[in-house]
Amino acid sequence: MTGEEGLYGALLARGLSRRSFLKLCSALTGVLVLPAAYAPRVAAAVEAAPRLPLVWLRGQDCGGDTAAFLRSGKPTAAELLIDSLSVEYHESLMAGEQADPSASLREAMARHPHGYIAVVEGAIPAAQGGTFCLVGGRPFVDIVREVAAGALGTIAVGGCATDGGAPAASGGVTSAAGVESIVIGGTVVNLPGCPVNVENLAATIVHFVAFKEFPATDSRRRPLFAYGGLVHNQCERRAHFEFGEFSTAWGDEAAQKGWCLYKMGCKGPETYANCPTVRYGEGRSWPVKAGHGCIGCHSPHFWDAMGDAYLR
Numbered sequence: 001m002t003g004e005e006g007l008y009g010a011l012l013a014r015g016l017s018r019r020s021f022l023k024l025c026s027a028l029t030g031v032l033v034l035p036a037a038y039a040p041r042v043a044a045a046v047e048a049a050p051r052l053p054l055v056w057l058r059g060q061d062c063g064g065d066t067a068a069f070l071r072s073g074k075p076t077a078a079e080l081l082i083d084s085l086s087v088e089y090h091e092s093l094m095a096g097e098q099a100d101p102s103a104s105l106r107e108a109m110a111r112h113p114h115g116y117i118a119v120v121e122g123a124i125p126a127a128q129g130g131t132f133c134l135v136g137g138r139p140f141v142d143i144v145r146e147v148a149a150g151a152l153g154t155i156a157v158g159g160c161a162t163d164g165g166a167p168a169a170s171g172g173v174t175s176a177a178g179v180e181s182i183v184i185g186g187t188v189v190n191l192p193g194c195p196v197n198v199e200n201l202a203a204t205i206v207h208f209v210a211f212k213e214f215p216a217t218d219s220r221r222r223p224l225f226a227y228g229g230l231v232h233n234q235c236e237r238r239a240h241f242e243f244g245e246f247s248t249a250w251g252d253e254a255a256q257k258g259w260c261l262y263k264m265g266c267k268g269p270e271t272y273a274n275c276p277t278v279r280y281g282e283g284r285s286w287p288v289k290a291g292h293g294c295i296g297c298h299s300p301h302f303w304d305a306m307g308d309a310y311l312r
């Protein structure tokens with residue numbers, strides 16, 4: 001295989017220039033909090049890499065994580081990278097291609113007996129034999145276990161796939177759970193968020209491509225590069241918190257002047273995520289910059305645990 005045939009070739013075919021490719025590798029090296037000197041090594045590894053096969057499963061979810069990298073407008077470089085992987089199976093992307101999704105999945109797994117990366121989006125309901133979520137007539141819980149067993153590793157994307165998310169919030173009746181609680185053995189990496197930050201997903205995959213292993217994680221299996229620091233400690237409004245300068249009404253003058261949103265329910269002091277530094281849309285913005293306090297969507301069980309962000 002030449003570099004032109006692999007992942008690099010797929011990126012070029014999608015319109016990424018050599019210059020943009022090097023910029024992407026350098027940006028993802030930064031997201032991974034690696035020294036800049038690692039960027040050429042990351043670029044060389046991606047250049048030589050095959051199109052890593054990806055099997056993307058969707059369970060109980062809103063599709064937000066798929067939408068996060070499948071926007072119809074101008075995709076970011078990180079979105080292009082994920083799109084350039086060999087997505088062998090994705091129920092939403094393959095809709096209409098084959099009548100029997102189970103057959104498509106079996107074929108995808110058989111094509112890659114030496115492994116693929118499994119990505120799971122959405123919660124996995126366990127109640128009533130898993131019948132709250134069937135794909136091709138099979139309980140989703142069985143499909144996740146089978147696919148994870150043959151994978152080089154499994155990445156749970158979004159809050160629902162990591163801890164059950166919204167379907168597991170109080171009032172839920174499906175016993176919704178995240179991947180790590182239903183898969184036994186194998187490597188599981190959690191990328192919570194509502195939705196997942198595509199930059200973090202791309203960086204996790206690039207780390208696997210470059211170093212043949214997933215990035216170091218914390219006790220909740222979250223990569224330290226993305227979930228190792230508090231939002232509050234990296235926030236551009238932090239100085240105003242220290243000076244006691246707070247917004248007290250949505251969109252008030254204080255908020256527009258960049259003052260702290262803590263009194264509006266901001267959960268930045270309790271939330272571990274790299275949103276302030278990596279941001280969204282290639283670094284354009286993030287909730288607090290846009291004037292909306294953090295609701296802690298990267299935190300465990302945030303629907304119940306993060307409380308009253310909207311009751312002010």
Ligand code: SF4
Nearest residue numbers: 235238260261266268
């Ligand atoms: Fe902390 Fe939120 Fe205030 Fe930023 S806006 S300094 S994250 S409380």
Ligand code: F3S
Nearest residue numbers: 275294295296297298
């Ligand atoms: Fe979510 Fe807070 Fe980041 S709301 S996107 S964890 S700033």
